[in-house]
Amino acid sequence: MTVPAPQGWNTWDVRTHTGMTHLPSGLRVRFGLLDAAGTPVLDGFTWRHRLVRLGHHTVDGSFAEVTVEVDGIELRLTMAGGPRGELYVRAESAGTVVADVATGRDATPLPWPGPDPGEWRLDRSGDDFLIVPRDSAATVGGVGAVIEERRAAADAVRPRSGGWYRDAADALTRAVTWNTIQAPDLDRVLTPTSRDFVSVERQGFYGSWALHAWDTFFTGLVASVVDRDYARGILGQILPFADAAGMVPNRVSDERGTTWDRSQPPVGALTVFSAYLAGGLSDDNRDRRLLEETFPGLLAWHDWWPAHRRGPHGLLAWGSDPIEGDPESATLDRTKRESGLDDSPMYDEATYDPATHTMDLADAGLNALHVADAEALATIASILGDDTTARRLTAEAHQARTTAATLFWDDDARQYRNLRADGSHDPHVSPTLLYPLLGGFPSAETAQDIADALLAPEVLGGDRPLPSVARNDPGFAATYWRGRIWAPMAYLAVQGLRRYDLRAHSRHVSGALLELFLAEWETHSAVRENYPAFDGEDLTGFQQRSDGLMAWGGLLAHLAFGELAEARADGWRFAHPGAPAELRNLPLGDGRLTVTAGARLVVTLDGAVLLDAAPGVVVTGYRRTADAVSATVTGTGDVFVAPPGSNHGEPEAVTVDGGTRHVRFVREGSPA
Known part of the structure; x- marks a missing residue:
């Protein structure tokens, strides 16, 4: 069963934020206001037009809140739907509310009040609306009580943040849950990165x-916080669209089909x-099902790359295969689009090689990502008990890393650079040149x-770090992939920095990007596709090409969260970020994790101090x-560590003074 289950009331209809649809019956309801001319306004509420603020939205639709405006008059909607048959709505406004x-989906809407649709009963009393099956005992007088009950239930478990993070957790959550929709032709529930981006009726x-x-995949990672x-x-939803060779397509859609090239x-x-690591304090309580369901598809996709994208010098390069009936396939433009960095200056001088179906430019970032992909898959294979595949992937990663680290190294620049077919290194600089750190290419020194060189203010550093091309690059233009700040690129670059501690x-970088993320959220209710590289740039206009409710923008919050609490392959890292900060209700298989940095750094699980x-x-x-607790403690000061099975007992104390202590506590009677 997918989550959310395709049933009951939720904001399934991609076209509106101000209504709910019932699956599988198809009944839908929308709310709006009369404008100054007395005309009902019931659609067009997008982040570009009349959307004021998104409120909390539970995954299952049991609670959702949104504020819109018409001619300067606001409408605040609170909707309590969910998997059951009743929908409770409170519509608060100084204007005239209409529905x-x-x-x-394609039926002609009927104004409310009007004839009750079929087996449903529609009631209204003032600000309150009720839509229920005819045999339901619910009454419109109970709307307020149900809404407050649902609000309290949602607040009790939703991820929260505070201090340095302000309401970043709310922004991250809403940018995912508000984007879950139904795909009518597939009869499936999906979570695209943005409902505005994928709907022509929302300027998509x-x-x-x-x-x-x-x-x-980035949307699924963000959703792991929720x-x-x-x-x-979400993480598994595109894998079934892979072709027979294992290629996961760039895009699959209703109107424009699949990019088979x-x-x-x-x-x-x-x-x-x-996402797996963040789901528990050890493998005992992590989501093994996530690995089991995705591993075959991810492994096939991994193996597809070296079989189909060998470019200059035998290295991986972006490409596009010739597809019969698709005249735009097997072109330079399509190879650029495979990179995800559609108009990046890095590829301005590249050409398409029909012999290899790739660019004539080997890409350091792609090769580093493929090595990191192999490492992750090898670990997953080990967890799943497939030691043969784990050994194979580990050996391949080592060989690919050794080769790539040598060929991409530019002695003159003293850094990694993309490699041209003629053997020269390309001069363009972008955050992808930090990806070799993610792949483990260099020594620590x-x-x-x-990092010191690339994160200089005139290159990729400064107060708005990691623009998509270096500020001193001739191709820098602070537009789209020619200089805007993109969360996916920043995420991968920062993970490279963290690999080397x-x-x-x-x-x-994380702190600066968090401020950028919060400024756009607090000013525009936006979680952006990309972020402005300069102060004062307004990205709200359509022509600016920065979607305003793109789930992957939440990666910037996710990165900052990692400075306080980060799940790593060798175990969790907890550290005071240098400012008061709090993360609450992180969803683990063990329970709800809360981490607070103030006068002390405190980690609790369901209220018990760890x-x-x-x-x-x-x-x-x-x-x-259940039987053991282990950790490494560095820095200066004392730490109290709760042993296993002692949630309400006395923690044990450890003190460090600039050194390192390895601690391990075993439950009495357990194997040491």
Whole structure:
């Protein structure tokens, strides 16, 4: 069963934020206001037009809140739907509230009041609306009580943030849950990156739905902060569209079909494994089903790359295969689109090689991502007990890393650079040149030097770090992929920094991007497709090409969360970020995790203290099972660590003074 289940009331209809649809009956209802001329306004509420604020939206539709406006008058809607048959709505406004109903997606709406549709009963009393099956005992007088009950239930479990993070967790959550829709032709529930982007009626580019490869995986990673089952459903939703060779297509949609000529960056295993790690304090309570359901498709996609995208010097390069009946396939434009960086200056001088079906430019970022993909898949294979595949992938990753680290290294620049067919290194610089750190290419000393150089303010650093091309690059234009700041690119670059524990850099970059994320959310109710590289740039206009409710923008919040609490392959890392901060109700298989940084760094699980540390202490490698707790403690200060099975007992104290302590506590009677 997918989550949310395709049943009951939810904001399934891609075309509106101000209504709900009941599946499978197809009954839908919308709300709006009379405008100054007395004309009902019931649609067109998008982030560009008249959408004021998104409120909390549970995954299952049991609670959703949104504010819109018409001619300066606001309408605040609170809707309590969910998997049952009743829909309760409170519509608060100083204007005249109107509504309509229809009995199917394409049926002509009927104004409300009007004839009750079929087996449903429609009631209204003042601001309150009730839509229920005719035999329901619910009354419109109970709308307010139900809404407040649902609000309290939603608040009790939803992820929350505070302090340094302000309401970043709310923004991240809403940018995912408000984008879950039904695809009528598939009879499936999907979560595209943005409902505006995929709906032509919302100034989008498709009929009513589309999925893109790396967009989907990043959306699923963001959703792992909200709900584990929900994230699993998203992370696996595009894999069934792969071709027989294992290629996950760049895009599949209702109106424009499938891009059989090209894929998108291989981030599937990275995001799936990251979501898996964040789902528990050890493998005992993590979502094994996520790995079991996605591993075959992710492995096939991984193996597709070297079989179909060997470019210059035997390295991987972006490509496009010739497809009969598709005259735009096998072109340079399509190879650029496989990169996901459609108009990046990195590819301005590249050409298409019909012999290899790739660019004549080997891409350092792609090769690094493929190595990191192999490493993640090898670990997943080990967890699933497939040691043969794990050994094969580990050996392939080692060989590919060794080769790529040598060929992409530019002695003159003292950094990695893309490699041309003639053997020269391309001079263009972008955050993808930090991806070799994600792939483990350099030594620790070299990684530090690379980060120092690339994150200089005139290159990729500064107060608005990681523009999609270096500020001193001749191709920099601060537009789209020619200089805007993109969360997916930033996420991958920062994960490279963290692999080498370059925390001064990762903390600065994450903090600066968090402020950018929050400024757009607080000003425009926007979680953006891309972010402005300059202060004062307004991205709300359609011509600016920055969708305003794109789930992957939540990666910028996700990155900053990692400075306080981060699930890693070797265990959790908890550290004080240097400012008061809090994350509450993170959904783990063990329970709800809360991490607070104030006068102390405190980690609790369902209210029970697991760690209580001085601000100067960093805890890494933290794992907790029913029988054992282990961690590494560095820095300066004391930390109290709760042993296994002692949620209400006395924690044990550990003190460090600039050194390292490895701690392990075993439940009495358990194997040591």
